Amino acid sequence: MMILILPGAVYYKIQLYKLTYLHTHFHMQDENYIKPNQKKIDIFKYNLSFDLYPEKKIFKANAVLTGQVLDQNIQSIDLNFYDNFNIEKVLLNGVSTEFENEGTTLSIPYDSLLGKEFIIEVVYEGTPKKAGLDGFVFGKRNGESLVYNLSEPTFSSTWFPCNDLPYDKSFLEMSITNDSDAVSVSNGILIDVKTNGDRRTYNWRTEYPIATYLIAIYSSKYISFNDKYISLDKKDTMDVDYFVLFDKLENAKVDFSGHVKMLEVLSKLFGEYPFIKEKYGVAEFLWFPGAMEHQTITGVSSNMISGKNFFEDTYVHELAHQWWGNAVSPKSWKDIWLNEGFATYSEALYYEALSGKKALQSTMISKYSSNFSGSLSEPGTYLFTRTMYDKGAWVLHMLRWEVGDSSFFNILKTYYETFKYSNASTTDFKNICEKVSEKNLDKFFEQWVYKEGQIEIQYKTEFINSSEGDLVKIQLEQIQEDYQVYQFPLEIKIINKDSTEQNFRYEITSRDTLIEISSISKPDTIELDPDRWLLAQIHMKDE
Numbered sequence: 001m002m003i004l005i006l007p008g009a010v011y012y013k014i015q016l017y018k019l020t021y022l023h024t025h026f027h028m029q030d031e032n033y034i035k036p037n038q039k040k041i042d043i044f045k046y047n048l049s050f051d052l053y054p055e056k057k058i059f060k061a062n063a064v065l066t067g068q069v070l071d072q073n074i075q076s077i078d079l080n081f082y083d084n085f086n087i088e089k090v091l092l093n094g095v096s097t098e099f100e101n102e103g104t105t106l107s108i109p110y111d112s113l114l115g116k117e118f119i120i121e122v123v124y125e126g127t128p129k130k131a132g133l134d135g136f137v138f139g140k141r142n143g144e145s146l147v148y149n150l151s152e153p154t155f156s157s158t159w160f161p162c163n164d165l166p167y168d169k170s171f172l173e174m175s176i177t178n179d180s181d182a183v184s185v186s187n188g189i190l191i192d193v194k195t196n197g198d199r200r201t202y203n204w205r206t207e208y209p210i211a212t213y214l215i216a217i218y219s220s221k222y223i224s225f226n227d228k229y230i231s232l233d234k235k236d237t238m239d240v241d242y243f244v245l246f247d248k249l250e251n252a253k254v255d256f257s258g259h260v261k262m263l264e265v266l267s268k269l270f271g272e273y274p275f276i277k278e279k280y281g282v283a284e285f286l287w288f289p290g291a292m293e294h295q296t297i298t299g300v301s302s303n304m305i306s307g308k309n310f311f312e313d314t315y316v317h318e319l320a321h322q323w324w325g326n327a328v329s330p331k332s333w334k335d336i337w338l339n340e341g342f343a344t345y346s347e348a349l350y351y352e353a354l355s356g357k358k359a360l361q362s363t364m365i366s367k368y369s370s371n372f373s374g375s376l377s378e379p380g381t382y383l384f385t386r387t388m389y390d391k392g393a394w395v396l397h398m399l400r401w402e403v404g405d406s407s408f409f410n411i412l413k414t415y416y417e418t419f420k421y422s423n424a425s426t427t428d429f430k431n432i433c434e435k436v437s438e439k440n441l442d443k444f445f446e447q448w449v450y451k452e453g454q455i456e457i458q459y460k461t462e463f464i465n466s467s468e469g470d471l472v473k474i475q476l477e478q479i480q481e482d483y484q485v486y487q488f489p490l491e492i493k494i495i496n497k498d499s500t501e502q503n504f505r506y507e508i509t510s511r512d513t514l515i516e517i518s519s520i521s522k523p524d525t526i527e528l529d530p531d532r533w534l535l536a537q538i539h540m541k542d543e
């Protein structure tokens with residue numbers, strides 16, 4: 001997900017308002033949201049069908065969940081489902097059953113005599129309750145109806161019954177019916193379109209597993225246009241589909257035109273696009289201020305289809321989530337930095353691939369802050385903070401500096417290959433980093449991921465001209481207020497009077513460090529961390 005944080009002139013005030021609003025009104029579900037029995041079932045497949053009536057803001061729905069019980073001692077199959085719908089019936093293995101629907105849980109009695117595998121069908125209708133960042137929305141723009149959802153992290157249960165744990169991935173068939181002039185879009189591939197009088201049904205299906213929070217619905221009088229992406233091995237040609245309302249068509253043609261290039265660049269960096277047998281798509285939706293990386297079909301706010309490429313970084317970010325978040329999904333919501341930090345660093349990697357090292361550095365500087373609060377491993381109740389996005393990106397940048405480019409890109413590829421279509425935790429990522437780099441990264445992860453804080457350095461330099469040889473002395477002190485002493489490689493660049501340059505790399509391991517470099521003449525300039533690899537404030541000490 002991308003919540004706008006770039007203070008573009010027009011958007012700045014609205015954005016500040018929205019962010020304040022989000023922070024004060026949005027929290028994760030409470031800790032009782034997931035019932036213990038939910039960890040004892042495994043859903044294989046969701047067959048969902050929605051009959052939309054936007055003018056009345058209601059839908060009629062049918063949800064069929066196929067799964068198995070992992071522990072046959074449980075007395076009930078518990079699912080997440082808001083209790084505000086009119087449930088016509090619930091069937092368990094084809095037989096009408098009792099159920100309890102209270103708060104955010106749907107509970108169905110289970111007996112081991114029924115066997116391990118189950119099929120639950122829920123027939124219901126109503127208006128979804130507003131919850132989370134946006135939930136399920138019957139929206140309108142310029143008088144046109146636009147139906148969409150944004151469920152991340154735990155609000156899919158506002159519109160369908162589900163086992164809302166990010167690691168319980170399933171296959172999906174989605175059927176959406178609306179007025180015959182509406183185009184309805186979801187995850188995966190389009191199987192067929194059927195018209196019945198003034199109603200039209202779009203059937204979609206996934207070939208790859210999906211986490212509940214990435215399941216999407218979009219329905220409006222969309223105009224669509226299309227690009228093709230050819231896989232790196234040239235064996236697959238994949239559709240890249242765009243859906244916007246008519247008045248955004250010209251803008252969208254400009255803004256969306258970079259996607260094929262982005263797909264190529266990111267596939268080369270990380271490994272082939274994960275959903276190559278399906279599609280990648282972008283659909284206009286109304287959640288402002290941002291965009292959401294629903295699997296194979298990103299939602300982008302109307303306000304971010306500018307016709308001037310203003311939001312290209314957001315498009316890269318959402319596409320990168322198809323690897324980081326959608327293919328490799330978080331094991332729990334505590335691992336959100338593995339989504340957001342990775343997608344954010346992918347923006348920098350994309351600009352580096354296009355324009356080189358300076359573009360990498362300037363992108364990272366734009367994401368720099370001298371006071372990220374909180375640790376990456378403890379996101380708290382509001383997941384989408386600058387720390388998870390921008391500090392997350394900085395930590396990957398520093399990891400790259402720590403292990404070197406070749407190991408770093410190997411880590412990304414191995415991590416993706418190992419965990420795609422599945423889930424990973426911070427520990428899983430650390431294990432891959434250590435295995436690939438053959439380095440112990442305990443200290444790195446402790447100081448950057450598990451603890452909060454960042455480096456602050458004060459230094460002074462001295463040139464000593466003596467008979468035994470000339471010396472540059474650099475006295476360096478870590479002055480950050482927190483108690484920890486950081487360990488990191490520091491680059492020092494010396495520029496001599498004749499414009500020649502020398503670069504040195506030092507492992508800093510203590511609070512105070514004295515570095516001595518022999519030199520033939522007094523240097524013109526001494527720069528610490530000249531290429532900006534460190535999340536550090538570096539000041540020259542006043543004499």
Ligand SMILES: [Zn+2]
Nearest residue numbers: 001002340343
């Ligand atoms: Zn994101």
